[in-house]
Amino acid sequence: MTTISTPGIGSGLDINTIVSAYIDAQTVPFEARMEEKESTYTSQITGYGTMRNSVDALQSAIDTLTDTDNYGAMQVSMGSADYFSATIDTTATPGSFDIQVQQLAEAQKLTSGAFVADDPTGEGSLEISLGDSTFTIDVAADATLDDIKEAINDSDLNPGISASIVTDDDGAHLVLNSSQTGLTNQINITAYDATDTEIVDGTGLGKLQFDSSDVANSQMAETQAAQDAILVIDGSLTITNDSNTFEEAIEGVTFTVTDVHEDGDSTSITISENTAQLENAIKGFVDAYNSYLETSKSLQYTNVDAEITAALAGDATARMMDRQFRTVVSSVYGDSDFNSLTSIGITVNEDGYFDVDSDVLSDAVANNTDDLMTFFIGTDDEPGMGAKLQAQIEIYSGSDGILSTRVDTLTGQVERLDDERETFAERIETQEAQLYSKFNAMDATVAALNNTLSFVTSQLDNLPGVISNDD
Known part of the structure; x- marks a missing residue:
């Protein structure tokens, strides 16, 4: 039997084209499906990652807001920093003092x-x-x-x-x-x-x-010579210390002396409540929450006419998170004067974002930090708004949170697509080999039949009395 070295030479068929068309008919739609899935998964991974970053930033702001050190915190201001530095702790109380450094410890x-x-x-x-x-x-x-x-x-x-x-x-x-x-x-x-x-x-x-x-x-x-440091407070109270750091001269204040005043000179200090620290913490929370809302909206945005679909459009996790956060921040807590965000000058505008009335907020911070602390942090019996939102955020944030879990799941699905591609490639390779085997066998058979036909025709043409139609 004649051996066929080139596919189709025996039958006249373009076997390469036929096999390629059959393989492409399966490969092209498969790759399209894989690319669509991969694009969707990758887009969702990016979306969840962006959402997680926004939630982490909100959590950081809430951590600051629920830090008790920000409530009733004190601050110290000095007329000059040339002679000493001063730091305070939570035991300091408001007051003003004249400080004179008479001698440094040596x-x-x-x-x-x-x-x-x-x-x-x-x-x-x-x-x-x-x-x-x-x-x-x-x-x-x-x-x-x-x-x-x-x-x-x-x-x-x-x-x-x-x-x-x-x-x-x-x-x-x-x-x-x-x-x-x-x-x-x-x-x-x-x-x-x-x-x-x-x-x-x-x-x-x-x-x-x-x-x-x-x-x-x-x-x-x-x-x-060895010598002690000497500090004089308000011109009459003298404190001697063997080091240049005074920790008990004024309750809650630590002085570190660095230079000696001239006779008769002194430096004034004022200890007052640091309302700006708490006000900044509240405004930081507002900014972080608005940023979270903006991120969430952009990731769930859909415009049918423009054929725009964001990465997390229709996503149940994102919708649930929005709803739960909104419920926490819009609720009323306790029965004090400050029991809601609205009561301290934080309202929701028509776009759903927070607006701050700085005058109302500043007045609240300046006059009633205890009620603010109860509202944001809560009591032993009932957590406040900040504490509740903090607990809600922890469900979604961090390496073990829902958002990270969704990212891990989607990453696993992307990896499984590679396994599917590998399995598909092996199956297509097998099918291609089988097709070539079958077509080549058919090609060889047709070639053999054509040879036999030619031989029979030739023999018939040579028989006596047989007249060729060509004559």
Whole structure:
């Protein structure tokens, strides 16, 4: 039998075209369906992601609105920031004060007499104290001033004294710096010889002796005396502190002093209620809610005439979320003067967005933060509007919320489309091979029949008495 090497050569049919047309008839509509599904899923994923970002922003605004620190919060203002900084906590109360910094706290600094750098300082030990903390270093017979420096700095019991060596024209000097300020943190050094006898004559290690209560008769020199910070309030109340931070001078206020006033000068401070902080939190909520509404509307928009359909048009999740949020913010809470958004100057306009009457809101914030706190946060028995909206938002936001779950589901559907394409491609490849096999078999059969016909015709033409029709 004749072998057909080119599809259709035996039968005269265009087998390649026939098979391609059959395959395209299945592939083209399949790919169209897949692309439509993928486009829909991808659009919805983007839509839910955009909605989730908007809801997360709204949640952040609600978190601020339900933060109790924003209700009755205090603020401090100063006539100048040149001499001190001031911070306040929730215990501060309104008031005005004149503050004078008379003295800054200083840390003590000591300098020894001159030593020959590489010579032994003398055998024994040094008992060193800083305030109530004491540590001892042992000094070997061949120890130098540098060895003493290292021993001081490396001691695990050192409460905060740093040692260094300064070399001038006279020789090497041991310099000790306290890391702690104030009169309660003074350095004292007692020197002992190898027999643990105190050295009082200034020889050997006795050159490093220092007594803060008798500086004039000490061996080391005090180049910076320890001193306390002094703060005077309203010209008559004096507070002394061993550091430059005053935490109890005025209840709820912490001062950190940085410079000293001239005699007779002072800086005024005023502590007042920070109504702007709460008002900004409420306006921040309004802005975030309006932004959420705008996002939600744009994602559900449909215009039949213009053939515009947004990503989440007709989506049940988006509609339910809108309805639930709207129910929470439009409800009445309690029976105080401020029991609804309308009562504090927040109304809904004809487009569904919030409008704020700043005068009404400012008056509410300035005069009754307790009722505002009850309205937004609620009580132990009944949550307020903000707390309820916060709980409702948590159902939809976050990695475990409904919006994230919908995104995960749609992402899985997109991935399954790839599996469908792969399965379809395998099936089409099999069908194509089967079609070529069948058509090629038919082609070979037709070719064989044509050959047989030609042979029979030729034989008949050669029989005696047979007259060809062509003659």
